[in-house]
Amino acid sequence: MVDTGTAARHSGWNPMKALAASVVVAFVVIQLAIPLLALGQPRPARFGWQMYTAVSSLPEVRLEAADGTTSSVDLADLLARERADVDVSAALARHLCATTDAAAVLVTSGGEEERVACT
Amino acid sequence: MHLRWLLRLVERRASPRALGVVRITVGLAATLKALELAPVLARMDDPATLRIPYLDGLDITGAGAAVLLAAWVVSAALFAIGARTTVSGVTLGVLLAGIFVSDQQLYSNHLYLLILLVGLLTIGRAGSALSIDAWLGRGRDEVPAWPIALLRAQVSIVYGFAALAKLNAAYLSGSVVAAYLRRDGPIAIPDGWRTFEVMATLSILSILAEGFVAIGLWLPRWRAAALVVGLGLHLTIAIWFDPPIQLLIFGLMILPAYLLFVDTRPRSRALVWDDSCGFCGRIMTWVRRLDWLHVIDPIPSSDAKAREALGVSQAEADQAIQLVWHSTGRRASGFAAVQRVLQVLPVSFLWAPLLRLPPIMALGERAYRRVAARRSCNVALRTAAAAEAQV
Known part of the structure; x- marks a missing residue:
């Protein structure tokens, strides 16, 4: 490490130094542990500094009416912004059930379709 | 016993000037980030927009996009100029954190990093120099060094x-790079170039570059190369990746923080310059103006006592400028000295190591000798007087 600091004028621990040391240790441990754990999750995981590590697409969402007919939903009209590292599926289904008269919401993600019935 | 290194770390003090430079750029980046996120926050105002809070009750976007953005921009601007830096830093940090946790759609690595940087700069008393606070007499000559270590x-x-996160099959195949490379505009990458060989090579190079910067900044031998690689990496992704604005803001946030790795101790290098030369005087005026970290200790060559204390003779000073490290007595002269000075100026420290490349160094030396020989000054008169005295 480059020593750009100046020599310390005092030595020995005191409460302020102990607090500073605790902050240093806690910061480094947390900032190493969180991205380390994120490495085990699908890319891109939040808080993992996983910028540009994967190309993900948003789920396809359709509304199922009471008579069984379906209509697609344009997510661009619903999302504040499109991010691959945010799982919007569950929240989308809840939101669409609450704001439309759909009987169910069909969410297709990663080739798998999930049907969420609106009760 | 084992915690002695930790005690030394928390006891150390450092100059706040490099921290001040980082504070200014992070404040600017925060201001630009507000403008970039403005449309997203405006959409959050629309009741039709999906909300995905981390926890109910943490949503502060209900205050309205305009109010939040105004508070964000004002606190970021105050933080950048260093006006009531602790207050503006805490305000900005709390505001950013509040916005960050109010909805999952507002997550971005850049915003997360911005919060961490603002927090560490505030704790590190980054308003102690190069700030309105310092101008009003509330500055400090030294600040705790441990927040700087945490920023590094x-x-x-x-x-x-x-x-590390890019070490996966999808990324190494080149498909991710191919997907993000610019497709529009005059510098778009043609589809014909998006082959496996080219994209996979670019992917591997990007991983090597990031890994090298992460480690190289800590190693004195490799630091200069790491600065250049980091600059190249950010310029490349800002030019060829989408979206460029976000990437430019990211570069503005993190690149100046490289300065914290550079040895910029105040007045640590003496620069002996020819004060009988008008051209040299103008150059020195610019060096003083741009030496925001006060690293350079200018010594006019006519100050015989100071010059000789550094072991520099009048003939050497007449021939070329001499940069002398106070701590070791190490010396660089001519173009090498110019290069070493540029390496500690905040405006040039990232690209100055490129001047050490052999062809550039050779050209620079030649250009320096030519300019030095043609400068209008009293060197010729002094040389003639010295020759006369010897006769």
């Missing part, structure tokens, strides 16, 4: 994990 660690963590 954070920079390495970002690059290190960015590299």
